[in-house]
Amino acid sequence: MTDTTAPSPMGLFERWLSLWIGLAIIAGLIIGNVAPGLVELIAAAEVYSINLVVAVLIWAMVYPMMVGVDFAAVKDIARQPKGLVITLIVNWLIKPFTMAFLAVLFFDYIFAPLIEPEDAAQYIAGLILLGAAPCTAMVFVWSQLTRGDETYTLVQVSVNDLIMVFAFAPIVAFLLGVTEIAVPWETLLLSTILYVVLPLIAGLLTRRNLKSPQKIADFSASIKPWSVIGLIATVAILFSLQGEVILERPQTILLIAIPILIQSYGIFIIAYGAAFALKTPHRIAAPCALIGTSNFFELAVAVAISLFGLNSGAALATVVGVLVEVPVMLSLVAFANRTKQRFPAS
Template sequence: MGALSGLDRFLPVWIIAAMATGLLLGRLMPGLNTVLDAVKIGEISLPIALGLLLMMYPVLAKVRYDRLGTVTGDRRLLISSLLLNWVLGPALMFALAWIFLPDLPEYRTGLIIVGLARCIAMVLIWNDLARGHREAAAVLVALNSLFQVVAFGALGWFYLRVLPGWLGLSQSTLAVSAWDIAFYVLVFLGIPLLAGYTSRKLGERAKGRIWYEQRFLPRVGPIALYGLLFTIVILFALQGGTITAQPADVARIALPLLAYFALMWGGGFAAGKAIGLPYDKTATLAFTAAGNNFELAIAVAVGVFGVTSGQALAGVVGPLIEVPVLVALVYVSLAARRLFSAKEPAHA
């Protein structure tokens, strides 16, 4: 594998610039966030949806769908991912939310919702930058999507009502429809997945795999990072005023999030190494464990508790902490490749 491209190498610079641009737009144009927030279907912001679709399509277009069978047969990877995402992840966020925010129930509930919303979108970018296994990432993201539709509501009921009751803690409620979650999954994963699969099939049929991978993919690849930066600008333009107005609250919310991302990524990377996975699948396991479906968490928090609620603020702070932390972990992951055998086959 080659080194990071110039665009990728300076990604932290572009992200900081995108954050600053979003904040500046929100400050200089006070009505902008109202306009952007009004352009939505249900609780889905169309500008954010556009950025996410642009971000995910090139990554999913790179997946070699004829190789997915080699991933689905890897039980070590699948079982480890399910345990990390659906057992450890929600439990860890529940514990951290109560440890760091025992006196702030709205923020605590918002963080627990973030912990329940497992990755289906932005994680594909981090996995690709870290030279993870693309086919494995596609399978794990699809698996998380299916579990999300089935388990999100049930886990929300358990972690916000049942478990606090058992422990003698204050309880919350979370009323969210499985149909709503299925709709979010369809929008944020189904559409770019169908587009990526279709473009590969049609491109290879018309011009062959060599043309598709050496000519077409390099042209559309940068769109993913442009989509990421556009999404960050929109997020900060929408919520930057709230964040800058409550810096102490943001700091309180950020601490458990920092601990969560570090522990989940480190636990996933250590687990992959321990069970003998090669580097590319280990990186994929780590990033899919650490990433969260922030668009679902924000949509649920806004839909259930309101746009000005503490739960919604916690959901918004989630990706604002996740983005720079996981960018940093991309570099940590690339540096950690030397811990793996040089004889392991590189994933193209």
Template sequence: MSFLDRYLALWILAAMAAGLGLGRLVPGLGDALAGVTVAGVSLPIALGLLVMMYPVLAKVRYDRLDAVTRDRRLLLWSLVLNWVVGPALMFALAWIFLPDLPEYRTGLIVVGLARCIAMVVIWNDLACGDREAAAVLVALNSVFQVLAFGLLGWFYLDLLPGWLGLATGGLDVSVWEIARAVLVFLGVPLAAGYLTRRIGERARGRDWYESRFIPRVGPFALYGLLFTVVVLFALQGDAITSKPLDVARIALPLLVYFALMWAGSMALGRAVGLDYPRATTLAFTAAGNNFELAIAVAIATFGAGSGQALAGVVGPLIEVPVLIGLVHVALAARRYFPDRAATGAATTPEGSTARA
């Protein structure tokens, strides 16, 4: 295991601290980073996410995707967890923990609606999940995100609260805005990864591609992750550090959410007969959230200085360290899957990132 892999949790915490420190200590840095956008997409964050996702998607064996799409248990339960259980759980936790803070409550509900299509590929890869399954589930989530995000926003912020006699809100987001985020943060690296494998294998063969090329590009996934974390927290470093009590109140329901979604999904995967790699993929795709989309929607609808935007930024502040911790929990949980010896050997990736 490389030096970077061995102390990955430490580097992520250091990147978070560096981003918060830069955002707090360097005047105007957050505004400068926020201003570097094209069509509403933050270029620094986009760069980091593209560098992060490309190596993982270049490792995917696309000729094996048909085996994943035939696994109806995996696909069905992923849809249920992501588009029924996840948003409903976040709605309930937001009202339980933040009944007196409507802006933060709304921000959390928006986070719950934005299903993960980016960082999940890193957590899944680190935990020796099924890469091909992750690619399929992320693509499936992206389609549902375009179709369902606005509708679910109306349901959870307006219709359902009205039925329950609670305060209602609103969410003004276009289908194009969501589609654009999906295209940038999933479409570009997915196309690049697919073309790289196709061209590389055709030119030099699979052995060369997986034994020589992948180990060279693999570490860039973690470099991109660390860069993204620094930029993300630099953008809102001042807001986070100046309101520690508010951050703590937002963090508590998020901690409960990530723990329940991940543990419940992992246990469900084991109960319905999924092997370790696919149960792990199910758990991480269900527990993660698309922070970039949630923050962009909150800023566009409520403003950059709104409580909704702050809640969106606190999301990855909690998600990143919690999910990297759950990677280690997942690796330890392999012993509870009967096929762990076989799948452990089969799913150890080339050009490995952190491994047990």
């Protein structure tokens, strides 16, 4: 199976994403100290708890990904359903709940002497948002680096996005409620519609209008840089607002990263181990494990900002997820490639 609309291999921006994020963090810290008036002006641009500046940037991130979603490819999945079953079980029945468990374990107990309770609640909320949003775009890069089946990966992402439309808000609301964090339902539903439903519809309409796979591929390549630009600008804004807190407590970044790292490697072991036990071909096994390990951090960042604000600890936690994702995923790609011979070829 092949798919001419799949994104090109990892480019300069994707390969060095953690570096760009690091530079955006430094720029944000500088801007927050040099031009606080500008930051306050951006923070004040809100309508119904939706920051308009960030909303534009998030759309710049999400829309290019949604153009790659093709539900027409789903018909091919019946021949090899194991990979999709593993992905769906891990993404929707395991991952959100293990992330919530780790967040509560670390910030309510292990890190309790180091973190104020109100800050801990915010970090828990941000980690829950990360855990409830499986990867949409970068997984195509990870799939190509492991020589995964491109069409099968596209199907997995498409089905996950469809489920996300209906499952993301209820799962987040449930987990936030269990952790006794107030859930503004209206804002959560509005964020889901704005950052998942509408971009998905826009992507599908774009595909229908372009029709030709080559035109779709060319269009996706032309708008792809806007996704990275939107992400970097959003990170800079977040850290310009969080600058004072971060400079006073730099260890906070490390504390947030620890449960994310444990979650990432743990989820990969579960999914990759299940694929190995079920004798799933490596070209399907590797992408299906990497989808669950990676996060739709663009959505997590957007919803954290909508629910808790630009300068919230929840928003900071989601950005830390962006910071650690690329090096973690590259290490898992290397491991998947080294263990390829242990899986059946077809």
